[in-house]
Amino acid sequence: MNKAARLWKSRRMDELLAPYGNHEFTTRARKVMTSGNTRATLFVPPTPPYAVVGKGCHVIDQLDHEVIDFNNNYTAMIHGHSFEPINDVVRDQLSKGTAFGLPTFSEVELAEVLAARTSIPFWRFNNSGTEAVMTAIRGARAFTKRDVIVRFAGSYHGVHETVVDATAAGIPSSTQDVAIALPQGDVEAFDACMREHGSSVAAVLIDLMPNRAGLIPAQQDFITHVAEITRKHGALLIVDEVITFRVGLGGMHKHYGITPDIMTVGKIMGGGFPVGGLGGNADVMSVFDPATSGTVSLGGTFSANPVTMRAGKVAMDYFNTAEIERLNGLGECFRTQLTEAGIKVTGFGSLARLHEPVNVAELWWTMYHNHVLTGTSTLMSLSTPMGQDDVDRAVTGIVDSVKALRG
Ligand SMILES: Cc1ncc(COP(=O)(O)O)c(C=O)c1O
Structure with missing residues (x-):
């Protein structure tokens, strides 16, 4: 990676991480929980954001940052939040x-x-x-x-x-x-x-x-x-x-x-x-x-x-046959759009996962900044409140993030 790309990356990461690292929630959490939360699968270094509100396919964290939820509590929230x-x-x-x-x-x-x-x-x-x-x-x-x-x-x-x-x-x-x-x-x-x-x-x-x-x-x-x-x-x-x-x-x-x-x-x-x-x-x-x-x-x-x-x-x-088919079709579009944009992705039905040779924590944070929430290992799933617009927005956020990190 050239010097300019490295500088861009480190500045961007500092800018993204500081408000979470300095937040009162993080300070208090670390006093009672070694990493600041319970589930190892949710920990993203240096400290994960905390969800405050979820509605449909959107989640808002403690800094009022809003993301489209492609994590869905690790694929569990089939109807999104507060259905x-x-x-x-x-x-x-x-x-x-x-x-x-x-x-x-x-x-x-x-x-x-x-x-x-x-x-x-x-x-x-x-x-x-x-x-x-x-x-x-x-x-x-x-x-x-x-x-x-x-x-x-x-x-x-x-x-x-x-x-x-x-x-x-x-x-x-x-x-x-x-x-x-x-x-x-x-x-x-x-x-x-x-x-x-x-x-x-x-x-x-x-x-x-x-x-x-x-x-x-x-x-x-x-x-x-x-x-x-x-x-x-x-x-x-x-x-x-x-x-x-x-x-x-x-x-x-x-x-x-x-x-x-x-x-x-x-x-x-x-x-x-x-x-x-x-x-x-x-x-x-x-x-x-x-x-x-x-x-x-x-x-x-x-x-x-x-x-x-x-x-x-x-x-x-x-989650009847019609909804399963609609969501599987949307998942197929999602993976196809990513593939056509040059992003390596696998999956089936309403499930997807990225395979990009970049630092996975940096990728997670960059996508998060670009309003896309995925699993910490980039596992993604769709939920029934989602439509093509949400998929399009997520594809843009993911493609921008991957390109930025490829340097
Ligand atoms: C295939 C599979 N089996 C079992 C489990 C464990 O489920 P739980 O996290 O609800 O204990 C998981 C969790 O992700 C899983 O993906």
Whole structure:
């Protein structure tokens, strides 16, 4: 990079970061939280802005800076912020009580919606995608009476230790005895692993378009093969659709013509409230049946709370086939416009991710300054309040940012 470009970059960064670094929120936050916030995924150096108000596809921070929200709480806010039909049911539920030591019928209604959309008949709920995957793994181990989980390196499935690299901080090294991470798309590695360990494998866990591995849809041949070999060895296929559920009425696995033994969901199906869920057939899901002895006891004080369940049902009702198709079409336009402008982008449906060889924190801040909010790793998603104008504005902001940083 030449001297002028370097100077431009450093000045611009200083100018962008100083008002946030010096803000009272940052000073106070750092006194009680080491990085100033809870979620590592939201931390952007030197300190993230704090959201104050969200409405539709816009968010305003503590400096009154407004951005178009292509982050959507990491793809969860399918209807953007403060969506009136969700607000209405939440207000109604607040007046009736938010959590009980009895089940409410709202969980049955959300399970009915998921069963109808996916054709997967039985469901249970918890409070996050992490818990959904963790529960699916426990269920698969209980069902098969085996211990080993095969997963694919680079895919993120939450923070439960079986799905995190065994060398990561705080993960017991013994995890590697019960969790094997293989390169996604590598048929030979998969076959070799199943030949050697197949009889101990409880489940193969896969994300069909893993965000952290580049948000590239998996190859059809690979998925068909994985599904077949997994079953051949008597293991279960867990498809993690915590992010990809939004790309089709029943999720992304429908595009591949496979039926998961257990499907995990989260994010959009909580209507903006904490959620996770897992579904499977009667046999598999009977491992969570407390009426049967020897099953997995699934607790969770706030699991299936009626606020989340009712908000989730409304979110699903409004995210019907027509809206899914409209949003997927808009996502296709978004990626095409970026590609035509010379920006490297991947994704499918209403999801996208940038692949530019620039400093990712600088890119994030520059886009933020240009009124586009993305994930800190540049994961982006669309929400139903968006139209072509929002996409056009975002494309301009992204292209300007990338060009400025390329120097
Ligand atoms: C594919 C996938 N699985 C699981 C999770 C964990 O979900 P949560 O953050 O709700 O725990 C995520 C989160 O981004 C995810 O992308």
